Amino acid sequence: MKTLTDSLAASNAEAELFRRKYSDLQLRMEALGLDGASKDKAKLEQRLLSAVSDLQLTQKERDEYRDQMLRLSEAMLHLLKTSTGGDAKARMELEAQLRSTNQLVAKAAEPVDAPGTLMDGNVISLKEDWSLVVGNLGEKQGVRIGMPLRVVRDNRVIATLRVVDVRRRICGAVVQEMGSEKEKIKVGDRLQADARQNVTLK
Structure with a gap:
């Protein structure tokens, strides 16, 4: 009987320890924004896809910085090699590359303003193979699938x-109709929600 009582006491102590660990784990998951991950797997996958998309955009921007810095370095090396003769063309190239770098840095320093409404978005990327347009309108502006x-x-x-x-900040949309075969969608074109019904462009 004493052995059973001791075993029961040990089991109760272990159960209490596991309850505390489970509670602590839940608090940590909530702090990381992963609360209810097992209940809502789709929501977690959506967050992961959003993070991957943001990462790809950041990597593209980083690559632009790298390429510009490489061009600047090459221009500076060229100027250094030719500086004894006072090569004006090399000096002009260096100045042009420095201006480009300054513009890129100034552009990056500007705060990125997400569009405020569904009427002032822009095309930020194109996947012509799939007739897919990526815009800077997202859940934040109220975009929904099927819109x-x-x-x-x-x-x-x-x-x-x-x-x-x-x-959260972007959406993907398929082309339904083009106004003209000659006119292609370009990055920078404006995007707006279309409340009209059954309107054809032709």
Whole structure:
């Protein structure tokens, strides 16, 4: 009987220890924003996809910095090699590269303003193979899957899109109709929510 009592006491102590560890783990997961991960796997996957997308955009920007710095280094080396003769062309190239670097750094220093509404987005990337347009409108602005968008250039609608994927700050939309076969969608074109129904561009 004493052995059973001791075993029961030990089991209760272990159970209490595991309850505390479980509670501590839940608190840590909540602090990391992973609360209910086992209950809502889709939400966790969405956060992961959003993080991967943000990482890809950051890597692209980093590559632009690297390329510009390499060009600057090459121009400086060229100037150093030719500085004894006072090569004006090399000096001009160095100045041009320095200006480009300064512009890139100034652009990066500006705060990135996300569009405030569904009417002032921009095309930030294109996947022409899939007729996919990536815009800087996302959940933050109220974009939903299935939402119609229009691409605007010079106050003219040049294409209509349908949203197929939404992240926090970006969305992906497939091209539904082009206004003209000659006019292609470009990075920088304006994106707007399209509340019109059954409107054709032709």
